[in-house]
Amino acid sequence: MTEPTRNKRPMGTAFTIAFWILLLIGLAQIFGDYLDRRNNPNRHLAAFDISEGNELVLQRNQRGHYLAPGFINGHQVQFLVDTGATSISVPESVAKAAGLEEGRRGLVSTASGVVHVYQTQIEELQLGPIRMRDVRGHINPHMPDNTVLLGMSFMRDLEIIQRDGTLTLRVPE
Helix, strand or coil, X not given: XXXXXXXXXXXXXXXXXXXXXXXXXXXHHHHHHHHHHHHCCCHHHHHCCCCCCCEEEEEXXXXXXXXXXXXXXXXXXXXXXXXXXXXXXXXXXXXXXXXXXXCCEEEEEECCEEEEEEEEEEEEEEECCEEEEEEEEEEECCCCCCEEEECHHHHCCCEXXXXXXEEEEECCC
């Protein structure tokens, strides 16, 4: 009689272990999604219907930044909207993937100091429903990640409203 009891116990232990593993995986997934939403509440823009609209409302993330997915020459990128930046600054790896060509070498002043960059012309840039062509920017080989700084060379012709944790970008009529 003791033999059948031994056989049931390992099976029960296996089910208990499997339950806890699945529970932890589920909790990790939920927590990961929560952190993603806090870091980039605008990540849904990659599937935005661009056929209509001339206004985009971005939510500020937990660090106070406005991150949003978009496209450079049809290549999906991650933008950091920066009204304090003069130009669009594209990391070198993103520039290569988007087919941007290095132009004249120059110097720019960044938060990290003065760095060498290369002028470039972006054929098409899209953020949500807002699409612009022939936008000037630069390729920055010193940028540590793949986030594109979206500066005023993109936003200069847009209406910009920042209020209550949102940033509204609108194409004037």
